[in-house]
Amino acid sequence: MSYHRITLSTFLIEERRKTPAFDPELAALIKDVEVSCKYIASAVSRGKLAEAQVSTMVNIQGEEQKPLDVIANEAVLKVCDSTEQLLGVVSEEMEGPYAVTWGRNGRYLLVYDPLDGSSNLDVNLTVGTIFSVLRAPEGAKEPKAEYFLQPGTAQVAAGFSLYGPSVMLILTVGRGVHGFTLDREVGTFILTHPDMRIPEETREFAINASNERFWEPPVRLYVEECQQGKSGPRGVDFNMRWIASMVAEVYRILIRGGLFMYPRDTKDPSKPGRLRLLYEANPMSMIVEQAGGAASTGRERILEVKPTSLHQRVPVILGSRNEVERLVSYHQAFD
Ligand code: AHG
Ligand code: MN
Ligand code: MN
Ligand code: MN
Numbered sequence: 149m150s151y152h153r154i155t156l157s158t159f160l161i162e163e164r165r166k167t168p169a170f171d172p173e174l175a176a177l178i179k180d181v182e183v184s185c186k187y188i189a190s191a192v193s194r195g196k197l198a199e200a201q202v203s204t205m206v207n208i209q210g211e212e213q214k215p216l217d218v219i220a221n222e223a224v225l226k227v228c229d230s231t232e233q234l235l236g237v238v239s240e241e242m243e244g245p246y247a248v249t250w251g252r253n254g255r256y257l258l259v260y261d262p263l264d265g266s267s268n269l270d271v272n273l274t275v276g277t278i279f280s281v282l283r284a285p286e287g288a289k290e291p292k293a294e295y296f297l298q299p300g301t302a303q304v305a306a307g308f309s310l311y312g313p314s315v316m317l318i319l320t321v322g323r324g325v326h327g328f329t330l331d332r333e334v335g336t337f338i339l340t341h342p343d344m345r346i347p348e349e350t351r352e353f354a355i356n357a358s359n360e361r362f363w364e365p366p367v368r369l370y371v372e373e374c375q376q377g378k379s380g381p382r383g384v385d386f387n388m389r390w391i392a393s394m395v396a397e398v399y400r401i402l403i404r405g406g407l408f409m410y411p412r413d414t415k416d417p418s419k420p421g422r423l424r425l426l427y428e429a430n431p432m433s434m435i436v437e438q439a440g441g442a443a444s445t446g447r448e449r450i451l452e453v454k455p456t457s458l459h460q461r462v463p464v465i466l467g468s469r470n471e472v473e474r475l476v477s478y479h480q481a482f483d
Contacts, residue, residue, distance in 0.1 A: 155336050156178075160178060181224075184228065186315075187223040202218050213241065217263050224237070224277070234254045240260070257282040259282065259426045260280070261279075264277065273391065274312035279308070280303050280426065280430055282296065282302055296455070300425075300429070300430035300433055317337050318341075318344070318399065323438075327344055328341075346402060346441035348470050350470075353388055353389075364413070366481070398466070401441070407468060422461060423461060444472055446475065
């Protein structure tokens with residue numbers, strides 16, 4: 149089947165024609181993110197060869213950085229530093245906001261996870277970049293931290309890339325979710341998955357089962373019922389996956405449905421979950437909701453969580469709407 153080659157650029161022009169309110173400056177910012185992802189895709193595909201002369205440190209998360217975490221972070225900064233529409237950025241790999249050199253009058257803020265799933269780099273599994281775009285306050289001249297503390301409902305665009313067997317870019321600007329595949333011969337992203345929709349029903353769940361002893365009762369009950377399969381209350385067998393790359397889990401769910409859980413656990417009471425709200429949970433929740441799925445902490449809609457700090461963590465339950473709603477009902481029953 150040959151694709152009617154709609155490139156990302158054509159798609160953005162089309163968006164503007166269909167929705168005149170779609171800001172050309174936002175389109176230009178998305179093009180800059182696209183260029184960053186191409187840089188990162190090239191570095192990731194070099195694997196160990198890309199790691200020479202890169203100094204790493206323990207980041208603000210308390211994680212030992214991988215060289216490609218640093219390379220990916222710098223790739224986004226390099227491209228975005230000359231972006232006039234961007235006031236500032238926040239990254240998983242940097243403690244505070246970064247003021248973009250040419251962005252003094254920028255009207256947007258970019259929040260990103262330069263390389264998600266980086267613990268998988270050593271074993272050559274799919275990783276990706278997650279990004280979220282917010283509006284800067286009117287007239288703001290410097291990217292103060294509080295400007296980034298907006299609920300996920302305020303995002304104007306969100307998406308992620310996949311550096312896997314194929315390189316992909318998954319994007320929403322608030323009107324559905326659209327998947328693009330990189331044609332490496334010409335270096336262009338081609339629209340291959342228009343209007344992605346998550347099946348409401350699923351028989352597949354994803355959770356890091358090694359944390360079972362730390363789970364709360366609703367999650368224990370949900371997983372036990374899935375594990376009981378046909379002979380249990382669900383009456384059907386379930387499948388389980390865990391890739392430890394959120395980008396790969398969410399893409400699988402966009403393609404065939406599923407329930408992804410990184411719930412609140414008692415492992416570290418200071419951390420209400422592992423995943424970060426601003427640059428993992430919020431962009432992925434916007435993508436999932438735009439594709440007809442749901443995203444909850446178990447106790448509230450993720451997109452309505454009011455952020456209090458740049459790197460705060462939240463519990464994440466997202467994917468096929470019926471399964472999210474079931475697990476949320478279990479939280480309500482136990483609380
Ligand atoms: P990052 O590599 O950006 O730090 O994020 C990794 C996250 C997410 O991608 C994944 O779902 C989760 O960490 C995996 O956690 P475990 O290693 O505890 O399974
Ligand atoms: Mn990390
Ligand atoms: Mn991540
Ligand atoms: Mn990361």
